[in-house]
Amino acid sequence: MQKQLMHNRSMRAAEIFMSNAILFHHPGPINDGLQSGRPVRVKNLLQAFSEIGFEVDVIAGNVSQRRKAAKKVKDKIGHGRQYKFMYAESSTMPTALTTASHFPIAPCMDPEIFFYLKRKNIPIGLFYRDIYWRFEEYSQKVSFWKRVFAISFFRYDLQWYQKTLKVMYLPSLQMGRFLPNPAKFNLSALPPAVGENSIGAPAETVTEPLNILYVGGLSSHYRLHVLFRVISRLSGVKLTVCTRSQEWSQLEHEYEEWLTPNIEIVHLSGEQLPELYEQHDVCSLFLEPNLYRSFAAPVKLYEYIGACRPIIASQDTNAGDFVEENNVGWSISYDDHSLEELLKYLISSPSEIIKQGRNCKPVAKKNTWRNRAENVARYLGDLDQ
The missing domain is CATH 3.40.50.2000 (Glycogen Phosphorylase B;)
Structure with missing residues (x-):
């Protein structure tokens, strides 16, 4: 009986160490019922990673849900779980302001997750959705103090992205020239796709x-x-x-x-x-x-x-x-x-x-969500190995 238990534990350990697992991060719900670009993209890419053979652990939802999911991930890593990479999808808002109140109740939580994974040598790629806040129209539509507040957190995001990402994905490489200090990022295009x-x-x-x-x-x-x-x-x-x-x-x-x-x-x-x-x-x-x-x-x-x-x-x-x-x-x-x-x-x-x-x-x-997921996996996770 004891030998059988030891064998079962060894098998479970082998499964953990050899698992084809990745992480998927998004500071919001995966599927909020909307048909606009953001939720469609997030849902389709998550599904595509599963379809190409990855076991995906998700860190998403509101602050409480992301905190609980991150704790589970850390526990798994502590018990030997290996993740090939983390793919992240940003919001159109600063990460810290994606709360229902748009008030930064946990501004350090997501950066801490990213820094933790970097220390564990888990490569991270993030899709940076929009640079609208850098345009004149943003200043025309958003009041001065709200704009100053939001822009400070947009810049805060870029600071910790710069220190934690292996690659920043953009809708097109042309968007890169509007980033502050684009040379500090490894940029790649990851446009929308077809189901x-x-x-x-x-x-x-x-x-x-x-x-x-x-x-x-x-x-x-x-x-x-x-x-x-x-x-x-x-x-x-x-x-x-x-x-x-x-x-x-x-x-x-x-x-x-x-x-x-x-x-x-x-x-x-x-x-x-x-x-x-x-x-x-x-x-x-x-x-x-x-x-x-x-x-x-x-x-x-x-x-x-x-x-x-x-x-x-x-x-x-x-x-x-x-x-x-x-x-x-x-x-x-x-x-x-x-x-x-x-x-x-x-x-x-x-x-x-x-x-x-x-x-x-x-x-x-040639432009399916599966293609997009495979491109990410080749760069971040050595899909072909």
């Missing part, structure tokens, strides 16, 4: 009229005025804009002069979107270029590609560069004439739309 099971089929025909779809916001980052204006005066083309009802109510007055019968506004999300994509020929990211768009990697870009719908995008944007480099649509100047000429060409050349749609599928297959 393997959600990759659609390219359309074999084009509808009449030509159906164009935009899915997304209407705030100052997503100005659609040129798109509305041009399509409102064209025949042979229809535009569907899928956006949140509250956002449309707030901004409808900016577009009402162009609300012709060939422009429709809908409010759909989640499981309703695949059918919406199937009903349209082309998707739009024809947005006004600005500094932010020069590095932003829209989630919808990859969703459009996954639906195998070619994309109209603006030049001088990161999305436009991707569309042009991967031959999955058309990247044009952001002006009325360029858009009108392109739409007239597409109306008369449906075979071009079909060809570009077919190009989307192989690009989608």
Whole structure:
């Protein structure tokens, strides 16, 4: 009996030391029921790490939940558990201000976790989501004292990231130039991706009229005025804009002069979107270029590609560069004439739309969440060993 117990303990110890375990950190809930970029990304990457064979221990949730999870991790490490690496997803807020009250009740807790893992020689990679706080628009939207308070914690995050990370992932490398002291970080791109099971089929025909779809916001980052204006005066083309009802109510007055019968506004999300994509020929990211768009990697870009719908995008944007480099649509100047000429060409050349749609599928297959997880694992955890 004693020999059997010793054998069982040895087997458990072997399992611990040989386990293919990693850590996943996020200062918030993994799935809060929202369909926006952050929760979708966090949930999909966590699932992708599991799918490629890792056993994932999660440090996420509110402060209390993260503290309990971190204690369990430390206990496991103390008993011999080995972790190949930790992958972390930041919030759009400073880590210490992700509490319900946005007050820093435990500002040292997450840095302490990172420093502890670094001392244990566990490499850490973190996706830094946004650099919005470095732009003028942030100062226009946030009051002075709130801004000063938040920025001090944004900078605090960067200080302990600099000392603990093996790599900082960004939506695109172009975002790196807006970081304070970017040379102090090892930067790599880890843009959004496509769900393997959600990759659609390219359309074999084009509808009449030509159906164009935009899915997304209407705030100052997503100005659609040129798109509305041009399509409102064209025949042979229809535009569907899928956006949140509250956002449309707030901004409808900016577009009402162009609300012709060939422009429709809908409010759909989640499981309703695949059918919406199937009903349209082309998707739009024809947005006004600005500094932010020069590095932003829209989630919808990859969703459009996954639906195998070619994309109209603006030049001088990161999305436009991707569309042009991967031959999955058309990247044009952001002006009325360029858009009108392109739409007239597409109306008369449906075979071009079909060809570009077919190009989307192989690009989608190279840009799945599984691909992203494998890239992280190769760098941080020697996946191929």
